[in-house]
Amino acid sequence: MAGDAPLFSFGLLADAQYADLPDGNTEGRRQAYREVPGKLRAALADLRSTQPPLAFVMHLGDIVNGNPAGQEQCDREFDLVAGIFKQQLGDQLPAVHVIGNHCLSVPRATLLQRLHIPPSCYFSRSLGSGWRLVVLDTTEMSGHSDYPPDSQQCREAQEFMAAHPMSDQDPQMSSWNGGITQRQLQWLRQALAAAEVAGERVLVASHHQLGEGGARATHMAWNWREVQEVLLASPAFRIAFAGHDHTGGYACIHGRHFVTVEGLLEAPSGGNAYAVVHVHADRLCIQGRGSVTSRQLVV
Template sequence: MGTSSAMDPCAPQPPLFTFGLIADVQYADIDDGFNFTRTRRRYYRSSLQLLKNALRSWSESAVKPAFILQLGDLIDGFNKPRGASQRALDAVLREFASCPVRVHHVWGNHEFYNFSRSELVGSPLDSSPYADSRPSEVPGQDPIYAYQFSPFPGFTFVVLDGYDVSLLGRQESSEQYNNAMNLIKLYNNNEDLNCPPELECHSRFTMFNGGYSREQLDWLESVLSAADEKQERVTIVSHLPVHPYSTDSVCLAWNYEDLLAVIRSHSCVVCYMAGHAHDAGYCLDQDTGVHHLTVDGVIETVPDSDAYGTVSVYADRMVLVGKGRMADRVLLFL
């Protein structure tokens, strides 16, 4: 007589929940081009098809993901000078509309190339209505785009605003813009602020990066302290990587050390996920056991491949199954 899987201790256990992962689609209805240094090809038009591939896979999956993490740069900055920002955004949002699960959108530099911060607030790219909590708003200032949500008991996800301190998306007359300009000018004397400083240790101080305000870091402290008390597992997501061993130095957040210090002072964080770099990166922070994962970008993925993944979450680990150039990974909770 056979033993049912429910009674068999050796049978594979189903995950507690799953979620989809994709980054840097950067769609534009233009011919292929190259990155800033003209060393990598970018497939602007076919990136929409790769997004469709991912959404179709998740929609047809026998076990639907609980949600999708879209890690920023959904449409490319080249749309703006062509007057095509809204048209490009509508094209990608039509694809997401066909997907039956909730999407959590992260804001990257290309969101701000196309739209101001005030235009993004309340737009279809603003997924903060799904939040369980978010930072308090300051009168007269655009809100910080950060929030937390819990898809399953014992697990919390935190979306962070990597351009809270930035030149992008801000009015040039604003205090935030002036503060960001003063900061970047301490390290970058180039006329073109998208050109990195010569010193590698300062190369992150470019216009296409940004940082985290004290207000956002204090809010994150409070979220992680509560998660510590409840012994939850926390995954943090943002557009910008924050561990120097998880990406090229030019892609790091301006004040990555400050965010790392917050993460390292709490036991609840298990993983930090980011996009921006277009090349996969990974490191395990030996001091804390936190996995730092930088996700491959769709925009630099050849049209006959893919760049997305599905993450299955268990009590003791997360298992990423990648498609195309995105590699499989097992992230143990240490």
């Protein structure tokens, strides 16, 4: 029914990617690093005042960019952006953070502490109304994971890179991408199975896209094929949100949705890039603000 009230709603942003740097230019697109704090404050203030109140605000990774000036500067930039989330949202509106590749310009331990991310960096929580959020860490298996060189995460990343060299068949194997380990993949299977038993529908969040066509092939997770197979095998899975590919994207595979949210970093001057997502019994309504595409998706 078109006029029915949502079960719940939440705010959504991707790739704030702040740094105290001059504008960048990638593929002809402008990265306005120094405009990020103002845009982020405005976006979060609007989300905080949305009525009826939102259940949470989710940022899909790359909260900061990193800075060649060194670690102290990276830490200061992270302090600034983490502080904006705290100041604008307070204790009333929870923030859910996904780890992105640029986030790891600061230590992983710092991200976990300041952004209230569980130690595993991937987690599941009930959203109520028969929905569950599953957050994945697609930096866990990567060359920039910040895990010790002798860790299982690093060993698995080295083995995967050796078995999947960059090629036309695997254009996603750039150093700035990453994937999930077999341990995390098994955890995902178990989380989906538990949701099936509970009769819950599952919303997945990750930094790198997991569904073919949902982002450019060069911006997918390393082992997206394996993860996509696990997701589509579960009737509980309905939609996945990702960031990373700042231009945004969308794919529908067997009735399941894979959405890439446009990056706040590349919102034009005077504009912004974020969304409010209304979850109804039969659909998700993404109300894009600024550069983010609005969509109505049957779930």
